[in-house]
Amino acid sequence: MTYPLIVIPFAVLTVAVTLATVRRPRFSARMRASGVAALGLVALTAVFDNLMIAADLFTYPEHLISGIRIGLAPIEDFAYPVCAAFLVPAVLTLLTPREDPA
Template sequence: MTTYPLILIPFVTVTLIVTLATARRPRFARRMAWSALAAVGLLALTAVFDNVMIAVGLFTYPEVHLSGIRVGLAPIEDFAYPLCAAFLVPAVATLLERPER
């Protein structure tokens, strides 16, 4: 049973909903561009450091719980969290902003 991909569903769903809830707010396109740039950086860092940590034996993943897709040694599921963070954090911050007068 692929448990880790199922765990990601709520995170990805919340990220999509909250990000789309900010679509009518000012500077949405600019925020998405910056989020995409942040996502690229976070994904690159995840690829490097997850592979290093797995290679030196800091942690492992039970194969039965993974999708089987890997980037080096890192399971693809590890990349969803930084991707969600890159879009969710700015979206939440936008929703919490006080409206301009």
């Protein structure tokens, strides 16, 4: 199995859970905050993945990655922090009881 195929279930789950929170309060504010968090996590991933790969702590077999890289890091590595930035707040939102309108 290739790394891009491994990412697909995480991305689908993230989209599904995030969309399940559309009708919850402050959806747009949560999406903005998740977007900012995703940018920060992508920047950190770019720095630290490149450092770890350059230090030869791990490698990726060429036939298992898409071939698109940011520095030394394959683009697939960036999907996980983006998913986390959107999925974690969405799950927290779903686990928080709705306020009683009465």
